Amino acid sequence: MIEYNSSKGNNMSATYDAASQYRVTASPVLSLDQIKYAFEKRLAELLPSSGNPGDLLTEAMQYAVLGGGKRLRPMLFLSIVRDLGHNAPALFDLAGAIEIMHAASLILDDLPCMDDAKLRRAQATVHIKYGEDIAMLAAVALLSHAFHIVACAKDVSANARICFTSILAQAIGAQGLAKGQYQDLHHVPQRPVADVARTYALKTGALLGVAIEMATTVAQTSAETTQSLRQFAAAAGQAFQIRDDLLDVGVGPAAAEGEINSKDIGQDARKATLPSTLGIVAAHLRMVSEATQAYFHLDVALGPHNQTRSLLAALFPQCDARNIPAPVND
Structure with missing residues (x-):
C-alpha cells in the first residue's frame, strides 16, 4: 500500500501485491517503451465503457484520451519514480489520472471559444467529430473521472489520496491551468517577456508540475532533490511551450517535423507568445537554453545516468550536452 503520514510531511512507502495483473509494468528491467506500452493498456482499462454503441459521451471520452499523444506527463511521473526506486502498480493509475486530466x-483548449482548432494528433478534434455539446460534457466527465481514479486508487491510503487530489486540483484550477488559459486568451498580444513566461508556467508547466509533485511525494525525496525536480519541470515547461509555439508558425526542431501536420497551425497568431515577442531566432535560442537547464536539473536530481532524460531527448535532442562533440585540441 502507498501510504502518506501527514504528521511527518511527505512520508510515503510503496509495496505492491504480487498478484496484481499489471505488476510487470513496473519492473525496473523494462525499457521506457515497454513501460509506455503497458501504461497505454492500463489507461484504456481506466476509462468508462458503457457497451452501448449509441453512448456518444463515453465514445468521445475514449476518443479524446486514446487517440495517441506523447504521454509526456504520465511518462515523466512513471519514469521519475522508477529512477527514484519506486515501482508500485498503483502508480499506473495515478499516471492515468494525470493523462486523463490533460486530455x-x-x-x-480546442473549442471554438478558445483556439477553435480543427485538428489534434492528426485527427479531428473532439468538438468537430462529436459536436460542441458532447465535447464540453466529455471534458467535464474526464476531469471528474480523473479525480475518481485518484479517490479510488487501489493500495493507496486515504491520506495519500487526499494529497494527490489536492495536487491535481491546484494544477487545473484558478491558480493553475485555468488561469494560464485565461491569460492566454484575454491579455493583449504585446506583453513583456516575463508576463508571457508566467503564462507558460501556468498553461503548460502546471500539469508537468503535477508529475513532479506526485513523484516527489511518492518517493519522499529530500528538499534538495525536490527543488531540483521542480526547477527541471519549470525549465522543461518553458521549453516545451516555446517548442509548441514554434510549431504553430511552422518551424521547429527536426524531430518535430511530423508534428507540424498533426494539428492546426497559426492558432496563436493573435496571442502573445515568445516567438511573436522575441522573434523566431531568439525564441529558438531561449528554448535551447531552457531545455539545457532542464537536462542540468534532472541530472542533479536523479544522477547523470537516469533514464528519464531519454524522454527529454526525444523532444530536445540538440540540447543534450552529451550530444555535443568535445572540442578537438590542435
Missing part, C-alpha cells in the same frame, strides 16, 4: 484540458 480534458485539450478538449477545452
